[in-house]
Amino acid sequence: MEYTDVVMENFTCPKHVGEIEDANGVGQVGSPACGDIMKIFLKINGDGVIEDASFKTFGCGAAVASSSMATDMIIGKTIEEAGKFKNSDVVDALGGLPAEKIHCSVLAAEAIQAAIEDYHKNKA
Amino acid sequence: MEYTDVVMENFTCPKHVGEIEDANGVGQVGSPACGDIMKIFLKINGDGVIEDASFKTFGCGAAVASSSMATDMIIGKTIEEAGKFKNSDVVDALGGLPAEKIHCSVLAAEAIQAAIEDYHKNKA
Amino acid sequence: MKRIYLDHAATTPVDPAVVETMLPFFTEYFGNPSSVYTEGRGVKKSIEAARLQIAKAINADPREIYFTGSGSEADNWAIKGIAMKNQAKGKHIITSTIEHHAVLHTCEYLEKQGFEVTYLPVDEDGLISLDDLRNAIRKDTILVTIMFANNEIGTVEPIKEIGEIVKEKGIIFHTDAVQALGNIPVDVKDLNVDLLSISAHKIYGPKGIGALFIRKGVPIDNLIHGGAQERKKRAGTENTAEIVAFGKAAEMATEHLAENAAHMKKLRDLLIKGVMDNIPQVRLNGHPEKRLPGNANFCFDYIEGESILLSLDIIGIAGSSGSACTSGSLDPSHVLLAIGLPAGVAHGSLRLTIGKHTTAEDINYVVDNLIQIIERLRKMSPINADCPIDDAVFDKAAHHHH
Amino acid sequence: MKRIYLDHAATTPVDPAVVETMLPFFTEYFGNPSSVYTEGRGVKKSIEAARLQIAKAINADPREIYFTGSGSEADNWAIKGIAMKNQAKGKHIITSTIEHHAVLHTCEYLEKQGFEVTYLPVDEDGLISLDDLRNAIRKDTILVTIMFANNEIGTVEPIKEIGEIVKEKGIIFHTDAVQALGNIPVDVKDLNVDLLSISAHKIYGPKGIGALFIRKGVPIDNLIHGGAQERKKRAGTENTAEIVAFGKAAEMATEHLAENAAHMKKLRDLLIKGVMDNIPQVRLNGHPEKRLPGNANFCFDYIEGESILLSLDIIGIAGSSGSACTSGSLDPSHVLLAIGLPAGVAHGSLRLTIGKHTTAEDINYVVDNLIQIIERLRKMSPINADCPIDDAVFDKAAHHHH
């Protein structure tokens, strides 16, 4: 297994680790049995723009790096834009992932969608 | 496969190679299909003593060495003594033979017996 | 950066003395050992000398040692060879749930070919129960294969007792001693084993060479058919250089067994104490006493193993999570599941295995850093003691078993 | 005494450049390639680089190359793996009578397990007939395995034509190319083969490492089960050093193929001419043109092979009689019997195989001495042209066939 430098950077110095106290969208996917849990926190403003995002992740290097990269990428986006966010966006930004680790990027994308859903639910 | 020095000596400089013109006992055993033929020539005098012996052999190093050693050992013996000559005598004199080559010493002993038989037949 | 290698159970560096022994066989003594000529005969002798060294290391007769291309091949040969040869007598095999994959996957393959396999469970320390074994034995049982020492958690099985039970029933007994050799005494006469697998690269020899001990008279089919090498039991031009190296490594391992084991045990205990005393919510896997002298295996709650490994690697420490040959796989270790850990916990395992050159300094460095790494990763984790999320999920490990 | 090595078909010395490539992998880059940490990752890359070198040498995709512990293992794997996996489709296999024992004995073993094997005969030059092959193909034929080039008599089989016939029928085709690699071009795309065996120690690489090419999508069972190495197809910690060495050796062999082949062919022809012109009652075995560039195989009437070998060895020349792995056996070569020689003649064979470092001087020395050796041994022999003894006995080779 070989991680790119970008993956290693995002693993060793992940951006946006932790919880956002006043998050209004929180999504969590995965299970410890499968070896990965990702929890994404979003703070979305009145214009539907993601002002801040953060994560907590139980998982391998790729899971942590994917979380870090994904949260970093969606900050500043509208929830509409973020709704179109795909796992391949994370993979590309990380400069690639080993085949058996692609599912980590999928989890990250899913966690974001879950957080957006949560936001919609909270608003409704 | 490993030959003793005595085997190698008897292979490189075999004693008693060739035919005895006036042999009165000749024995041959083996077959080319099996990879060994030994032909032993004996010259036996009136007192039943083996005055001379020689051989011609088609076969491996052990076959040649066994022939050389066997002929050398029976020269000077009476045909009675030679009649008791066993393959283990050759093996011992050669300082041993590899397991898969023991049959060469058997052939040598058999060839001598065949030559003695031939001598008896000729006399009769 | 100085690197600290703590994955000796995965593989060991080749000892320089072993390399030296091996070198002339590549270029100078390269002859085919089956040949008649000088080049071949000398090499043949060296192979037989190595066979004797191996035999001595496990108290066998040299004619009972057959070289293979790996420990895995030895395991495959033992199990398939016995199964195929003795199938007329029965098609039942007994093994355990914590065997190396070389044993487990071979047994699973045989199941597809119509054999029946009983996988004995282990207790929370990784020990099989002798009663379970007795109960599992059937009239058609032809083979029992139980590993000597486990590669992940280090637990040492009661091989001698198993051997006695099995021998009484006239069943053939194989043990995978790949992890045992060089760490604990291995004596085939004392142990009542009929077949025993070993591998050079676990004892400071090269990779790609192993051996199978086959007690004289044990009926077994070949696994690799062909030329008459290894007394017609294992075909292929002899891997002369590595055979000679294996011999040397085995001799050194035997000679320094007590001394190496004592050294490793001391450092292992230092490591275990350091971790257990300083890191909360940690579990030592494997039997507390009946374990390999160099093996320490921990589970850290709420974090995942690979992220620990990566963090260690970055600061120069090489360890492992699960067994080396399954890393890259997403399933948690079958051994940790077998000792009863939930899959979520099993994912957080770290195996550190000590070698003859490891120092106390190394261990202290590792402990100090591990404390920080675990803390950092736990801070990043969405689960913790207060928020274990979904315990149901935590236990939902069923689909990972096989 | 300077020694002249003329047994390159049995094995070759490891090229110094190959040894150099391999050395760091014993002590420095010793990590387990399946590991997560730095030590393992670097080694993994080196293995993949070697895989690419091998792939290039036979024009395959690197993902089609699987390392094994020998050429014999590759043969066993190909044949047993295809047989076991595809037995539902049929249990018939086609091979030839002159295959290496790694193929023949594997086929014989499968016969015991209920498979049916057709052994195609060869003509007096050692070639199989394409018509025989066509006629042998049945509805239940699942595998054809025909060697690329024969190790004893050097005959090169029409693999491309065989591949075309077999492909048309949708049957899987394996070829043992252990003797071909490094001597003649090997191109799996051009040849229509599905599986192809090679071995490092025939091309100036180390013993104990081989490879099997498996065309993408070909359904095959594993031979060695266990860890996930070799993309889950061949278990066992990778023999890193020897894999890297094999890669280097294959690269060198490919780079210098034309040059080496031309050199060997020139000397081989010099040797053949020298022997045929100067020694009476001698026969060249194998096809006069379709033969390996380095192979010369003679039968000298009325004398036995081992005595020739010993005589040569004493004056510093290493040759062989029959195949290396059967020497020590008392049966005459199955290949020489298959080309129609009576057992008595087959016993008198001498194989001299030339390598890249052989010189014309070497060949001249060999020819000069061979003339005398043959003369001396013939004088010692009880049989000759005038006295061929018992021709019936001479032909009574039946009990040696199998």
Ligand SMILES: Cc1ncc(COP(=O)(O)O)c(C=O)c1O
């Ligand atoms: C044609 C052929 N096939 C297979 C083999 C077996 O290769 P290895 O010795 O690497 O097992 C050899 C050489 O021994 C050979 O010449």
Ligand SMILES: Cc1ncc(COP(=O)(O)O)c(C=O)c1O
């Ligand atoms: C217990 C056990 N058995 C078998 C093996 C396989 O040995 P090898 O890597 O030589 O195939 C290993 C190590 O990988 C092991 O630890």
